[in-house]
Amino acid sequence: MPDFIPRNPDFERSVRESWTTQSFLRLLGAEITAVAPGAVETRLPWRADLCQQHGYFHAGVIATLADVTGGYSAYSMLPAGWSMLSTEFKVNLISPAIGECLVARGQLLKAGRTLFPARVDVFALKDGNEKLVAAMQMTLMGLEDRPELEAR
Amino acid sequence: MPDFIPRNPDFERSVRESWTTQSFLRLLGAEITAVAPGAVETRLPWRADLCQQHGYFHAGVIATLADVTGGYSAYSMLPAGWSMLSTEFKVNLISPAIGECLVARGQLLKAGRTLFPARVDVFALKDGNEKLVAAMQMTLMGLEDRPELEAR
Amino acid sequence: MPDFIPRNPDFERSVRESWTTQSFLRLLGAEITAVAPGAVETRLPWRADLCQQHGYFHAGVIATLADVTGGYSAYSMLPAGWSMLSTEFKVNLISPAIGECLVARGQLLKAGRTLFPARVDVFALKDGNEKLVAAMQMTLMGLEDRPELEAR
Amino acid sequence: MPDFIPRNPDFERSVRESWTTQSFLRLLGAEITAVAPGAVETRLPWRADLCQQHGYFHAGVIATLADVTGGYSAYSMLPAGWSMLSTEFKVNLISPAIGECLVARGQLLKAGRTLFPARVDVFALKDGNEKLVAAMQMTLMGLEDRPELEAR
Numbered sequence: 001m002p003d004f005i006p007r008n009p010d011f012e013r014s015v016r017e018s019w020t021t022q023s024f025l026r027l028l029g030a031e032i033t034a035v036a037p038g039a040v041e042t043r044l045p046w047r048a049d050l051c052q053q054h055g056y057f058h059a060g061v062i063a064t065l066a067d068v069t070g071g072y073s074a075y076s077m078l079p080a081g082w083s084m085l086s087t088e089f090k091v092n093l094i095s096p097a098i099g100e101c102l103v104a105r106g107q108l109l110k111a112g113r114t115l116f117p118a119r120v121d122v123f124a125l126k127d128g129n130e131k132l133v134a135a136m137q138m139t140l141m142g143l144e145d146r147p148e149l150e151a152r
Numbered sequence: 153m154p155d156f157i158p159r160n161p162d163f164e165r166s167v168r169e170s171w172t173t174q175s176f177l178r179l180l181g182a183e184i185t186a187v188a189p190g191a192v193e194t195r196l197p198w199r200a201d202l203c204q205q206h207g208y209f210h211a212g213v214i215a216t217l218a219d220v221t222g223g224y225s226a227y228s229m230l231p232a233g234w235s236m237l238s239t240e241f242k243v244n245l246i247s248p249a250i251g252e253c254l255v256a257r258g259q260l261l262k263a264g265r266t267l268f269p270a271r272v273d274v275f276a277l278k279d280g281n282e283k284l285v286a287a288m289q290m291t292l293m294g295l296e297d298r299p300e301l302e303a304r
Numbered sequence: 305m306p307d308f309i310p311r312n313p314d315f316e317r318s319v320r321e322s323w324t325t326q327s328f329l330r331l332l333g334a335e336i337t338a339v340a341p342g343a344v345e346t347r348l349p350w351r352a353d354l355c356q357q358h359g360y361f362h363a364g365v366i367a368t369l370a371d372v373t374g375g376y377s378a379y380s381m382l383p384a385g386w387s388m389l390s391t392e393f394k395v396n397l398i399s400p401a402i403g404e405c406l407v408a409r410g411q412l413l414k415a416g417r418t419l420f421p422a423r424v425d426v427f428a429l430k431d432g433n434e435k436l437v438a439a440m441q442m443t444l445m446g447l448e449d450r451p452e453l454e455a456r
Numbered sequence: 457m458p459d460f461i462p463r464n465p466d467f468e469r470s471v472r473e474s475w476t477t478q479s480f481l482r483l484l485g486a487e488i489t490a491v492a493p494g495a496v497e498t499r500l501p502w503r504a505d506l507c508q509q510h511g512y513f514h515a516g517v518i519a520t521l522a523d524v525t526g527g528y529s530a531y532s533m534l535p536a537g538w539s540m541l542s543t544e545f546k547v548n549l550i551s552p553a554i555g556e557c558l559v560a561r562g563q564l565l566k567a568g569r570t571l572f573p574a575r576v577d578v579f580a581l582k583d584g585n586e587k588l589v590a591a592m593q594m595t596l597m598g599l600e601d602r603p604e605l606e607a608r
Contacts, residue, residue: 018205021205022203023201023203023210024202024203027179027202049175049178050179051175053174058176058216059219060212060217063212063216063241064210064211064213067212067215086211086245087244087245088242088244088421088443089215090240090242090394090593091240091241092239092573092593093238093239094304094566094568095566109550109588110456114418114445114456115391115445117548117591119593135565135573135593136593137546137548137575139392141418141419152245152414239571239595240544242441242546244441246421247414261398261436261439262399262436266597267597267608269396269439271441284413284414287441288441289394289396289423289439289441291396291543291544293570293571304569304570304571322509325509326507327505327506327507328507328508330505331505331506352479354483356478356480357474357478362478362520364480364516364517364521367519367523368514368516368517368519369516371516372516389549391548391549392546392549393519394547397541397542398608456550
C-alpha cells in the first residue's frame with residue numbers, strides 16, 4: 001500500500017465536520033470512530049428500522065456505510081476546501097449482517113489527480129466477534145471547487 | 153429481452169406483501185408503483201433527512217432503492233414461498249440526484265436456476281422531467297427455503 | 305436515452321483508426337461492425353485459442369470485447385484528438401458463451417465533462433440466433449491530451 | 457481472513473492441471489507461480505501483441521489475468537471433481553500497466569456453499585519494483601457436476 005501524506009494538515013477535523021453535514025447519516029445513526037490519512041473506520045448500531053425482512057441489517061444500510069467510509073478515506077487526502085463525490089461502487093454481500101453493530105474500514109488504493117479508488121470491508125460485531133459481511137470496491141472523484149451540478 | 157413467465161400466479165401480491173416486511177423501506181418512505189413479471193417500478197419522495205451535504209438524495213438512498221427494485225424484479229419470477237437475496241450490486245452515480253422524488257425501474261436479465269442478474273435505472277423527477285441519475289447492475293439469488301444464514 | 309451530438313464531425317473515422325492501434329484486438333480478431341454517436345457494435349469470431357476449458361469463449365475474451373465496445377462508444381463522443389481510458393468495468397456472465405461469434409453492443413449513458421458511463425450487452429450468435437451471454441456497466445474517462453501516465 | 461482448509465487434499469495439482477485446459481491462457485502466455493488454499497499467484501510477461509494503443513498491457517489482458525487468478529483461488533477450495541465458474545467481476549484500472557510483466561495475487565474472501573467471493577490485486581513489475589495497476593472484486597460459483605450449460 002502506498003504511503004499517504006495528507007495535503008490538508010487538518011484533515012481529521014475536516015473529515016469529522018463534513019460527516020455531520022450529511023443528514024442521512026444522522027437518520028441511520030452512523031458514527032466515525034477513527035480517521036487516518038487514506039483510511040477511515042466507522043460504525044453503525046443495529047436498530048429495528050434498519051432491517052430487511054429477517055431483522056438483519058438491510059443491504060442498503062450496509063452499502064451506505066461502506067460508501068461513506070470509502071468516501072471519507074479519500075476525503076482525508078484532499079486539499080482543504082475540496083469536495084469528494086462517489087462516482088461508482090460495487091458491493092459483495094458475503095454473509096448475513098447479524099449483530100449489535102456494523103463496523104466498516106476503508107482503505108484508499110491511490111490518491112490520483114482526479115480519481116481515488118478505494119476498498120472497504122464491513123464487519124458485523126456479535127458477542128464480541130467480528131465477521132466479514134460485505135466488501136466494497138469503488139471510485140471517488142475529488143473536485144477543486146464546490147461540487148458543481150455537472151462536475152462528472 | 154426474454155419473455156418472463158411467472159412461476160407464481162400470485163406474484164404481484166407476493167411482491168407487495170414482502171415489500172412491507174422490510175423496515176428500512178418504511179424508514180425511507182419508498183413505495184412500489186408497478187409490478188410485472190421480471191420488472192418492478194418504485195419511487196421515493198425527497199425528504200430533508202435522506203440527503204448528502206448539498207441536499208441531494210444520498211448515494212446510499214439511491215443504492216437502496218435500486219437494490220430493492222432489482223430484487224423485487226427477480227422476486228416476481230420466483231415460485232411461491234421462495235426467498236430472494238442480493239449477492240452483489242454495482243451502481244454508477246451519473247448525475248446529481250436533485251428532484252421531488254426518485255423513480256427506479258428494474259429489469260431482470262435472466263431467470264436462472266440459482267442466479268438472477270438484473271439492471272436498474274434510477275431517475276430524479278424534477279418539474280415533471282425525469283433525468284437518469286444512477287444505473288445499477290446486480291445479481292440476485294433465489295432460495296427454495298427460508299434464507300438460511302449461510303445459504304450463500 | 306439522451307441525444308448524443310458528436311463533437312468530432314469525423315468521429316467514425318477516428319474510432320476506426322484508433323481501433324487499429326490496439327495490438328491485442330488484432331490478436332483476438334475483433335472487428336468493429338457499426339459506429340454511431342455514443343454507440344458502437346463489434347464482433348469476434350470463435351477460435352479454438354480463445355476458450356476456457358469447455359471450448360466456450362473465455363470470460364476474459366468477453367470482457368475485452370465489452371470493454372473496447374464501451375470504450376469506443378464513448379470515444380465517438382470525444383473532441384478530435386482526445387484520448388479515452390477505461391477506469392473501471394463490471395461484467396455479469398449470464399449464460400455460457402457458445403456460438404460462432406460474439407456480438408457486442410455498447411451504449412453511452414452520458415457524455416460528461418470527465419466521465420463517460422456506458423453499458424454493453426454481449427451476445428453469442430449460434431445458428432442465426434443471438435443469446436445474451438454477458439452485460440457490462442463501466443466508466444470511461446476522456447483526456448484532453450495524450451493519456452499521461454498518471455492522468456487518473 | 458478466515459482459515460481456509462482445502463477439501464481436496466490434492467488441490468495444487470488440480471489447480472495446475474485445470475489451468476492447462478484453458479486455451480486462451482496459453483495464447484496469452486500466462487503462468488501460475490504459487491498455489492495455496494484460497495490464494496493463487498500468477499504472472500504474465502509483456503508481449504507486443506497484448507497491448508492497447510500506447511504499448512501498455514491491454515485492460516482486457518489485465519482483466520483476464522485477474523479473473524483466472526481469482527477463479528483458481530476459489531477452485532483450490534473445491535472438492536475434487538467440482539467445477540468453478542465466474543459469475544461476475546469488477547475491475548478498477550488504477551495506474552498504467554507498464555512493465556516487463558504483470559503479477560496477480562488472488563485471495564478468496566469466503567468459501568461458501570455456492571458462492572465464492574474473492575479479491576485480486578494486479579501489479580506491474582518494472583525494473584524490479586511492483587506497482588498496483590488494477591484491483592478486482594468478483595464472485596465465483598462452485599458446481600458439483602460438470603458445468604451444465606444453464607447451471608447459473
